[in-house]
Amino acid sequence: MNFGKQLKEGLITNNPVTVQLLGMCSTMAITTKMSNGIGMGVSVIIILTLANIFIALLRKVIPDEVRIACFIVVIAGFVTMVDLSLQAFFPAIAKSLGVFIPLIVVNCIILGRAEAFASKNSVGASAVDGITQGLGYTAVLIILCAFREIFGMGTFFDAKVMPAGYVPAGILTLPVGGFLCLGALIAAMQWALNKSKAKAESKGKEAAE
Amino acid sequence: MTGDYKALKLIASSNPHIRNNEDTRSIMLDVLIALVPALGWSVYRFGFRALVAALVSVGSAMCWEWAYRKALKKPQMLGDLSAAVTGLLLAMVCPVTLPYWMLIIGNFFAIVVVKQLYGGLGKNFMNPALAGRAALVACYASQMTNWIAPGEKAPLSLSGVDVVTAATPMAMIGEDFAGLSAQYSVGDLFIGWVGGSAGEISAMMLLIGGLYLIFRKVISWHIPVAYIGTVAVLALLTAPAGASAVTYMLYSIFGGGLMLGAFFMATDYVTSPVTKKGQIIFGIGCGLLTVFIRKFGSFPEGVCYSILLMNCTVWIIDKHVKPVRFGVDPAAEKAKKEAAK
Numbered sequence: 001m002n003f004g005k006q007l008k009e010g011l012i013t014n015n016p017v018t019v020q021l022l023g024m025c026s027t028m029a030i031t032t033k034m035s036n037g038i039g040m041g042v043s044v045i046i047i048l049t050l051a052n053i054f055i056a057l058l059r060k061v062i063p064d065e066v067r068i069a070c071f072i073v074v075i076a077g078f079v080t081m082v083d084l085s086l087q088a089f090f091p092a093i094a095k096s097l098g099v100f101i102p103l104i105v106v107n108c109i110i111l112g113r114a115e116a117f118a119s120k121n122s123v124g125a126s127a128v129d130g131i132t133q134g135l136g137y138t139a140v141l142i143i144l145c146a147f148r149e150i151f152g153m154g155t156f157f158d159a160k161v162m163p164a165g166y167v168p169a170g171i172l173t174l175p176v177g178g179f180l181c182l183g184a185l186i187a188a189m190q191w192a193l194n195k196s197k198a199k200a201e202s203k204g205k206e207a208a209e
Numbered sequence: 210m211t212g213d214y215k216a217l218k219l220i221a222s223s224n225p226h227i228r229n230n231e232d233t234r235s236i237m238l239d240v241l242i243a244l245v246p247a248l249g250w251s252v253y254r255f256g257f258r259a260l261v262a263a264l265v266s267v268g269s270a271m272c273w274e275w276a277y278r279k280a281l282k283k284p285q286m287l288g289d290l291s292a293a294v295t296g297l298l299l300a301m302v303c304p305v306t307l308p309y310w311m312l313i314i315g316n317f318f319a320i321v322v323v324k325q326l327y328g329g330l331g332k333n334f335m336n337p338a339l340a341g342r343a344a345l346v347a348c349y350a351s352q353m354t355n356w357i358a359p360g361e362k363a364p365l366s367l368s369g370v371d372v373v374t375a376a377t378p379m380a381m382i383g384e385d386f387a388g389l390s391a392q393y394s395v396g397d398l399f400i401g402w403v404g405g406s407a408g409e410i411s412a413m414m415l416l417i418g419g420l421y422l423i424f425r426k427v428i429s430w431h432i433p434v435a436y437i438g439t440v441a442v443l444a445l446l447t448a449p450a451g452a453s454a455v456t457y458m459l460y461s462i463f464g465g466g467l468m469l470g471a472f473f474m475a476t477d478y479v480t481s482p483v484t485k486k487g488q489i490i491f492g493i494g495c496g497l498l499t500v501f502i503r504k505f506g507s508f509p510e511g512v513c514y515s516i517l518l519m520n521c522t523v524w525i526i527d528k529h530v531k532p533v534r535f536g537v538d539p540a541a542e543k544a545k546k547e548a549a550k
Binding site for chain 1: 308311314322344347348349350352
């Protein structure tokens with residue numbers, strides 16, 4: 001188990017949104033406000049970690065042929081727990097996230113990590129994977145939310161931050177704006193990754209010589 | 210044999226070998242010249258803000274193009290003037306009261322997102338200026354529909370332009386045609402004594418520019434004639450009760466952005482079909498969509514969206530309307546195919 005390495009993978013080199021391109025739908029739909037992004041991010045971290053732990057525990061019991069159905073049952077259990085807790089303790093966030101909390105059941109990140117990681121690795125490693133991948137997802141949500149809320153509505157955590165004369169760019173709060181921002185973020189990320197990869201390669205070559 | 214064969218400029222192409230001095234730059238220069246009458250009218254009608262807005266728009270379009278190509282270490286193409294044309298067209302389809310910084314953002318969308326991200330001139334699938342306008346409408350809807358009233362001039366101030374506004378003929382034509390014809394005559398619309406976007410108001414000036422382009426063979430007549438013709442025919446058929454069909458038709462074709470769209474936007478080489486037959490289909494499609502959006506849509510004017518939508522269909526049109534190869538007899542080919550079956 002290597003927490004640092006897995007954290008780097010979750011946040012940057014194997015980020016669930018910008019590299020694996022999972023969970024696009026919720027990313028685009030809810031990243032209009034910071035409060036939504038944090039609420040969604042924290043919910044996904046909790047559900048992903050718990051689901052990963054339990055799927056790793058059950059990985060030897062679950063028959064291969066029906067594994068997807070079993071994963072969904074485990075995930076749906078935790079999603080319901082989080083959904084009900086949100087409704088009980090944070091009704092405002094639950095209301096603004098709406099259907100996207102129940103939809104975490106079919107969020108590709110959670111099913112993807114269950115299939116690709118938790119069903120093949122130990123409980124400890126799977127728990128760390130859940131936390132790090134969840135953090136990677138949350139980081140992307142926060143970047144997009146901050147950009148779209150500040151420039152699309154002129155606010156940050158619902159508090160006015162832009163000068164009075166600023167005219168909010170309404171396009172950013174529309175789905176179109178979500179696509180544009182996410183596309184730009186993915187492009188920037190890939191550019192940075194390729195650059196560091198090229199650098200590492202040239203360094204490796206020098207060392208070989 | 211020289212080893213430096215790459216430096217040799219051998220041009221291998223099939224006949225016919227016609228040479229002329231036409232290049233992107235000369236074509237774009239012609240388009241700019243053709244836009245001068247409409248721009249001049251706009252300055253006369255709305256005041257110097259129209260000219261300043263056009264200059265800001267052209268300047269920012271060229272800056273964005275330069276900056277993007279500089280950042281990506283691509284060869285600079287500013288000399289072909291295509292960015293200048295995009296900038297000028299964007300300024301002409303926006304209200305003259307639009308703050309300058311919004312024009313700069315619109316140009317960013319037009320040049321960087323729509324044109325350069327797809328590979329630059331010749332590879333964009335949508336008209337950059339119109340896509341820039343559509344983005345601005347989505348961003349700043351109220352500023353993009355702030356139409357200055359006829360007879361008013363726009364002050365040069367940087368932002369917060371406070372002027373008397375009025376509904377454009379296009380906003381009135383659907384709901385209150387009798388009121389429209391009482392307020393503006395056909396002549397007013399033709400010459401441009403109405404409210405509207407900076408460069409769209411004068412059908413006459415745009416027609417002069419369009420005819421100049423056709424005369425210079427920069428554009429062919431197919432798209433504008435098919436486009437305006439379709440709108441005219443549909444207007445004749447759908448004239449409201451109690452109004453003369455011909456008058457209604459004239460209001461429909463001289464009002465709004467139809468002239469600018471038909472001559473300057475729909476004819477963009479990059480985003481229109483290659484063949485003459487395809488161009489006629491494209492023009493008719495634009496005309497149908499324009500009338501449908503005006504009649505049934507929630508927007509008063511449909512030229513911008515109809516051209517953007519038809520831009521997306523160009524690849525289908527080009528695929529299905531292929532010209533017959535030289536030397537091939539289509540009837541014989543068809544008979545051969547039938548026989549093979």
